[in-house]
Every structure is written in structure tokens, then in C-alpha cells.
Amino acid sequence: MSSSFFQCTHQYSRGEARCGRITTAHGVIETPVFMPVGTRASVKTLTQDMLEELNATIILGNTYHLYLRPGHELIGRMGGLHQFMSWKRPILTDSGGFQVFSLSKLNKLNEEGVRFQSHIDGSYHLISPEISMEIQKSLGSDIVMAFDECPALPASKEELDKSMRLTLRWAKRCREYQLQPHQHLFGSVQGGLHRDLRTECMESLVEMGFSGMALGGLSVGEKNEEMVEFLDGFVPTMPNQLPRYLMGVGTPLDILNGVKSGLDMFDCVLPTRNARNGQFLTRHGPLNIKNAAFSEDQGPPDSGCQCPTCTRYSRSYIRHLFTVGEYLAAQLITIHNIYFYLNMMAQVRDSIFSDQFDEFYQNFYKDYTSNRWR
Amino acid sequence: MSSSFFQCTHQYSRGEARCGRITTAHGVIETPVFMPVGTRASVKTLTQDMLEELNATIILGNTYHLYLRPGHELIGRMGGLHQFMSWKRPILTDSGGFQVFSLSKLNKLNEEGVRFQSHIDGSYHLISPEISMEIQKSLGSDIVMAFDECPALPASKEELDKSMRLTLRWAKRCREYQLQPHQHLFGSVQGGLHRDLRTECMESLVEMGFSGMALGGLSVGEKNEEMVEFLDGFVPTMPNQLPRYLMGVGTPLDILNGVKSGLDMFDCVLPTRNARNGQFLTRHGPLNIKNAAFSEDQGPPDSGCQCPTCTRYSRSYIRHLFTVGEYLAAQLITIHNIYFYLNMMAQVRDSIFSDQFDEFYQNFYKDYTSNRWR
Numbered sequence: 001m002s003s004s005f006f007q008c009t010h011q012y013s014r015g016e017a018r019c020g021r022i023t024t025a026h027g028v029i030e031t032p033v034f035m036p037v038g039t040r041a042s043v044k045t046l047t048q049d050m051l052e053e054l055n056a057t058i059i060l061g062n063t064y065h066l067y068l069r070p071g072h073e074l075i076g077r078m079g080g081l082h083q084f085m086s087w088k089r090p091i092l093t094d095s096g097g098f099q100v101f102s103l104s105k106l107n108k109l110n111e112e113g114v115r116f117q118s119h120i121d122g123s124y125h126l127i128s129p130e131i132s133m134e135i136q137k138s139l140g141s142d143i144v145m146a147f148d149e150c151p152a153l154p155a156s157k158e159e160l161d162k163s164m165r166l167t168l169r170w171a172k173r174c175r176e177y178q179l180q181p182h183q184h185l186f187g188s189v190q191g192g193l194h195r196d197l198r199t200e201c202m203e204s205l206v207e208m209g210f211s212g213m214a215l216g217g218l219s220v221g222e223k224n225e226e227m228v229e230f231l232d233g234f235v236p237t238m239p240n241q242l243p244r245y246l247m248g249v250g251t252p253l254d255i256l257n258g259v260k261s262g263l264d265m266f267d268c269v270l271p272t273r274n275a276r277n278g279q280f281l282t283r284h285g286p287l288n289i290k291n292a293a294f295s296e297d298q299g300p301p302d303s304g305c306q307c308p309t310c311t312r313y314s315r316s317y318i319r320h321l322f323t324v325g326e327y328l329a330a331q332l333i334t335i336h337n338i339y340f341y342l343n344m345m346a347q348v349r350d351s352i353f354s355d356q357f358d359e360f361y362q363n364f365y366k367d368y369t370s371n372r373w374r
Numbered sequence: 375m376s377s378s379f380f381q382c383t384h385q386y387s388r389g390e391a392r393c394g395r396i397t398t399a400h401g402v403i404e405t406p407v408f409m410p411v412g413t414r415a416s417v418k419t420l421t422q423d424m425l426e427e428l429n430a431t432i433i434l435g436n437t438y439h440l441y442l443r444p445g446h447e448l449i450g451r452m453g454g455l456h457q458f459m460s461w462k463r464p465i466l467t468d469s470g471g472f473q474v475f476s477l478s479k480l481n482k483l484n485e486e487g488v489r490f491q492s493h494i495d496g497s498y499h500l501i502s503p504e505i506s507m508e509i510q511k512s513l514g515s516d517i518v519m520a521f522d523e524c525p526a527l528p529a530s531k532e533e534l535d536k537s538m539r540l541t542l543r544w545a546k547r548c549r550e551y552q553l554q555p556h557q558h559l560f561g562s563v564q565g566g567l568h569r570d571l572r573t574e575c576m577e578s579l580v581e582m583g584f585s586g587m588a589l590g591g592l593s594v595g596e597k598n599e600e601m602v603e604f605l606d607g608f609v610p611t612m613p614n615q616l617p618r619y620l621m622g623v624g625t626p627l628d629i630l631n632g633v634k635s636g637l638d639m640f641d642c643v644l645p646t647r648n649a650r651n652g653q654f655l656t657r658h659g660p661l662n663i664k665n666a667a668f669s670e671d672q673g674p675p676d677s678g679c680q681c682p683t684c685t686r687y688s689r690s691y692i693r694h695l696f697t698v699g700e701y702l703a704a705q706l707i708t709i710h711n712i713y714f715y716l717n718m719m720a721q722v723r724d725s726i727f728s729d730q731f732d733e734f735y736q737n738f739y740k741d742y743t744s745n746r747w748r
Contacts, residue, residue: 040694040695040698040700041691041694041695042695042700042701042702044700044701044702045701045702045705046702047682047702047705047706048686049682049686069694069697069698070669070690070694070697070698074669074670074690077670078670078672078688078690078691079672084688084690084691084694085687085691086686086687086688086691295444295448296448296451296452298452298453308421308423312422312423312460313459313460314452314458314460316444316448316452316458317415317452317458317459317460320414320415320443320444320458321414321415321416323443323444324414324443324444326414326416326418327416327418327419327701327704327705328416328418328419328420328421330701331419331421331701331705332421
């Protein structure tokens with residue numbers, strides 16, 4: 001199954017970066033890929049037409065949110081998440097694990113799973129490995145994530161060890177669950193920044209046989225340098241023939257560093273969430289449209305950018321929209337930010353194919369940290 | 375000036391309805407026309423690309439709001455409202471009169487104009503006929519409205535008479551103001567439901583020489599039948615060679631009745647505002663997407679509708695988006711509602727051209743009042 005699911009199409013000659021192709025029932029995904037986050041069956045402010053226009057090849061849905069509202073059974077009766085939201089391209093769903101621990105009230109963990117209270121209405125729920133699989137089966141996503149424990153940080157090595165072993169027992173239960181034929185299950189590697197724990201977890205997951213390997217529990221409080229150093233050491237030890245997914249990360253530089261260490265898949269709410277706070281992400285760093293200096297700036301938000309926002313609207317106009325609280329502000333900035341992330345990934349893939357990734361990395365890094373807008 | 379500005383292209387043979395063409399520096403407008411409202415330089419939730427795709431030929435901007443934020447002088451320095459918001463087609467701006475009376479705190483009227491406190495920050499301002507013209511000149515709209523008084527209702531005939539005479543003195547001052555060469559000034563006919571006051575006001579405005587005639591102070595508290603009866607009697611007495619604009623009205627049936635009485639131009643926040651409350655406007659009456667009956671309805675919001683929303687998304691999906699508070703809900707419903715209004719106007723024009731307006735009117739009226747969704 002895995003060999004036809006993922007193919008490495010080009011290995012960078014001077015490092016770990018690589019291009020690949022994931023083939024799903026809903027289409028092909030060229031990697032390294034960024035997946036826009038559509039938490040509640042919508043990438044906030046964007047129509048599905050716009051997502052297609054921006055060349056999103058896969059989006060992410062959140063199991064926790066969709067389970068609570070409108071409910072996975074309803075979505076199942078509507079023909080699954082693709083049909084429900086009218087998105088014909090691939091979808092990845094997370095396991096709900098991270099949100100159960102970070103969003104819900106009063107969660108209580110035992111071997112069976114996690115009991116928690118909804119952050120919306122306080123109602124009581126249980127998500128177990130089997131229930132997470134059942135939800136994701138109803139959603140019909142192309143890539144399904146195994147249910148994992150996401151321990152609160154900081155945590156001792158002993159706690160992380162215990163948590164990793166629970167994640168492994170849960171992974172086994174997920175692996176035994178019968179998903180839909182078109183669905184591919186990814187395992188989740190836990191263990192904090194402890195290389196030995198991560199390695200043990202990964203090796204056990206490999207034995208169980210997953211279609212892809214995800215790294216969870218990163219960018220959750222540790223220093224950025226610690227994450228980068230960990231990834232540089234660990235990712236090259238992961239199986240070559242499986243896609244490698246860094247969950248919930250990150251900034252443009254985080255992603256670039258991830259690619260450099262050999263990762264293939266990324267998702268993050270940053271481009272959509274920061275848009276709603278007035279932040280344009282650009283090659284030259286983040287630009288805050290609220291800045292008074294832009295009030296009469298007739299230039300495009302990000303000069304040279306070919307997105308639908310930058311080719312039509314000025315900083316002055318978007319700053320006005322943001323200042324008065326018009327809906328359109330968040331929409332126009334989100335369009336740019338998603339375009340920026342997806343375009344960056346296309347450039348990353350080109351640079352790997354042409355064996356110029358290091359040059360691309362250095363130039364991008366220099367430009368991005370130039371602080372031009374500050 | 376007026377003869378090349380407005381041409382009646384077809385007079386319905388069995389009634390007062392008519393088709394016309396308004397030619398401005400920014401393009402041609404076929405009438406009867408509905409003008410989407412872009413209060414703060416944005417038709418809420420829609421990109422300008424989408425407005426073009428929906429075939430909006432003219433939009434409206436609000437002088438009061440744009441004067442307060444971002445300020446007409448800033449917009450003037452940015453090259454005018456067209457350039458500022460990147461909208462190349464015609465724009466009409468209102469005079470600010472209605473908002474000064476309805477939105478501001480503590481407004482105080484005298485011969486010079488109206489002093490008021492901003493509804494945003496309580497700051498003090500004066501709008502006079504000259505200042506309204508100055509603002510609209512900076513905005514550079516194609517159609518400019520004369521500054522009028524909009525008396526609070528109910529009002530005695532004596533009060534309405536006094537107010538109408540002030541509106542006339544203000545209209546004269548507006549008429550004497552030098553606008554930009556491409557701008558056309560419309561007069562505003564006031565006088566409540568009193569035919570004699572309205573006639574006197576209109577005749578004086580005709581003498582002053584305006585490019586179009588607007589009816590203000592309607593749909594502001596009187597019974598709908600009173601408005602319809604008044605329009606049926608009054609509109610046919612208005613000069614044939616000028617476009618006739620019913621300000622701020624209204625529902626689909628209000629507009630249809632307006633066309634029947636001989637009116638050419640309409641604007642209303644209803645399709646955009648009601649979208650944000652979950653209301654789809656359809657041929658068979660308003661449909662409230664919050665209705666639980668739609669929770670598993672896989673059909674399009676308005677069956678048979680060819681808009682970008684109805685051709686892609688289901689009632690079930692949009693109800694979910696609305697229920698959880700996703701931004702996309704308002705956007706998708708607004709797309710449909712603006713399409714519905716503009717498509718209705720295209721059908722109205724076709725029916726006048728083919729001399730079948732009465733048949734169209736009767737069928738539409740029957741369908742719209744069928745209460746299919748209630």
C-alpha cells in the first residue's frame with residue numbers, strides 16, 4: 001500500500017530535503033506540501049473556489065471540532081467531509097488528541113481514552129482510539145491520524161516515556177480499526193525532545209505498519225533552536241519510504257527548516273489566524289497592516305506578489321478595511337497569506353528539483369529576517 | 375448634459391415601467407438597476423472581483439461613513455473612491471443627510487447645515503450642503519446626491535413643509551457648487567406622503583436643473599401600501615427625461631412595485647444585511663438557513679439558482695457554517711443575495727423590453743408570496 005501511496009521523486013544531492021508525491025483517491029499531492037487548516041470544514045474566510053484558485057492540493061479538518069459540531073454522523077450521512085463542504089481534493093484529519101488536551105475543559109485520561117467536557121457547552125464526551133477512528137471514518141478523509149496523547153509541557157522524561165507508551169498502545173488499537181478502503185493511517189511519534197524515546201516510538205510504529213509518520217508534540221513550548229536541532233538529528237533516521245509530517249508547525253522559517261531536515265508535510269493556523277489580526281506574511285517578514293505608516297500607502301501589500309489581493313488592492317485600502325472592522329480585510333489578507341505559503345512551497349519544490357535548495361534557503365532566510373517592515 | 379447622461383431605451387406599452395441607460399465616465403448602467411451598498415468602501419464580505427462576476431454595474435458608497443473613516447481627504451489623495459477601493463465601474467454616493475439624522479448622536483440643525491457627534495468616538499462635526507459636496511467631490515463618485523434634510527417620522531404636514539423648503543434652499547447651494555467635470559448631481563425630493571409638497575419640491579428642483587431625481591424619506595415608518603399608492607400616483611408626474619431613484623428601498627417586492635410605478639434606480643442594505651442574519655432571498659420568499667429543517671438538506675439553498683453559492687454548496691453545509699459562526703456563511707449568503715437582486719433586475723429589464731412586464735410582475739409576486747419556506 002505504502003509504496004504506491006508515497007513516492008520520493010527527487011532526493012536533494014546536498015542534504016536531506018526531498019520532493020515526493022502522495023497519491024490519494026481524491027488526487028495527487030506534491031511534497032513538500034503546506035496544508036491550509038479548515039478546522040470547522042472551512043479554511044476561514046476562503047471559499048472552496050478560492051482555495052482551488054490558490055492551488056491548495058490538500059486541506060486539513062479537525063476531528064475534535066467536527067465531532068462536536070455538526071457531528072461526524074451528520075457529515076457521514078451527507079456523504080462525508082468532501083461532499084459536505086464541496087471539496088474534491090484530498091483532506092487530512094487530525095486525531096482530535098491535541099484539541100482534547102488543549103481546548104476542552106476538565107479532560108481525564110485513562111487507558112481507554114480521554115473523557116472531556118466540550119469547550120462549547122460543557123457536555124461530557126469520550127474520545128478513545130476507536131472513537132477517533134470511527135469519527136475519521138465517517139468524515140472519509142484521505143489521511144487519518146492515529147489518536148495520540150499530547151502531554152502538557154514542561155514534562156519530565158518519565159512522564160514523556162509513560163505518555164509515549166500509551167500513545168503506542170493506542171496506535172495499535174487504531175491500526176486494528178477497519179477504515180474505509182481509500183483511507184491511509186499515519187502514526188504519531190511522541191517523546192518530546194528525547195531522541196531515545198522518539199526512536200523507540202518510531203520503531204514500534206514502523207513495525208505496526210503505517211502509511212506515514214507524523215511528529216507530534218513539537219513547537220509546544222520548547223525553544224525554536226531546540227526543535228530545529230532535534231529535527232535535524234531525528235528526521236533523517238525516519239523511514240525513507242514514508243511521508244513525514246510535522247504537525248501544527250509553523251512559521252515560514254520553521255517550515256523551511258523542516259524541509260531541510262527531510263520533512264514532507266506541514267500544517268499551521270498561522271497564515272489564516274494572523275490574517276485576522278492584520279498580519280501579511282511576506283518574503284521580507286511579517287507586515288502589520290495596522291501600522292499608521294501604511295495609511296496613505298498606495299502600493300500593494302507585498303510588492304511583486306501575484307496573488308489576487310496584491311494585484312488589486314493597496315495597503316491604504318486594506319488598512320482602512322481592517323481599521324473599521326470590515327469583513328473583507330481578513331478575507332483579503334488570508335488570500336495573500338495562503339498564496340504566500342503555497343507559493344513558497346512551490347518554490348521550495350522547484351529548488352529541490354533543480355538541486356539549489358541551499359541557495360533558496362539562504363536567500364529566503366536572509367530576506368525573511370531582514371525586518372524590512374519593522 | 376442630461377440628455378446624453380440618461381436615455382430611455384424602452385417604454386413599456388401597458389404601464390409606467392421603462393428601461394433606460396445611464397452613461398457615466400466609468401461605464402454604462404442599464405436601468406432599472408439595483409445598486410449594492412458599499413457603505414465603508416466595501417460591499418460587506420464581497421471582493422470587487424466577485425462584484426464584477428455578479429455583474430454589479432454600479433455600487434453605492436456612504437458619504438457619512440467615508441467622511442468619518444478614513445476621511446474624504448485621504449481618499450482624495452489616494453485618487454478618489456474608485457482608485458482607493460479598486461472599483462472601475464460607476465459609483466453613487468449619498469449625501470450623508472440620512473445618516474447624520476439616523477446614526478449620529480445629538481445632531482443639531484440650522485440653516486447652515488447639521489452639527490453632530492460621530493457615532494464612533496463622539497467627536498463634533500458639521501455637514502452643510504457645501505461640505506457634503508466637497509466630500510463627494512473628493513470621493514469622485516459618478517453620481518452625487520444633494521444634501522437634504524430627513525425629518526424624523528411621524529411628522530406633521532407643517533413640519534414636512536418646513537423641512538422640504540430647507541431641503542430646497544440646500545439643493546440650490548449644492549447646485550451652485552462646482553463638482554468634478556465627470557460628476558452628475560441628483561436632487562432629492564422630500565415632502566412625506568403629501569403629494570402637493572412633493573410636487574412643489576420636485577418642480578423647484580427641475581427648475582434648478584439636476585441630472586436625476588431621487589425620492590427620499592420613503593420606507594421610513596409609513597405603511598407599505600401607503601408608499602406603493604404614493605409612488606403609483608407621483609412617479610408618473612416626474613420628468614421623463616431624468617433617471618428616477620428611490621433611495622434606500624427595499625424588498626424584492628418593493629423594487630418590483632417601484633419599477634411598475636416608473637422608477638429606475640434602487641439601493642438597499644437588505645440583501646447584504648440579511649445575509650449576515652442567515653437569510654437567503656429567493657424567488658419563493660426569504661429562506662432562513664438557521665431553520666433546523668435544513669440541517670441535513672443536501673439541496674442547494676435556492677434550487678435552480680445559478681449563483682456561485684447555489685451551484686456548489688448545500689443547505690446543510692451553510693447551516694453548519696452559520697451555526698458555528700464561520701465567516702464564510704455570511705459571504706456565501708451575500709453572494710447569493712446580490713446575485714438574486716441583480717438577476718431579478720436583469721429579468722425585469724428583459725420583461726420590459728419584451729413588453730411582458732405585467733406577466734413577470736404577477737408571476738414573481740405569486741411566487742414570492744407563496745411562503746414556500748415558512
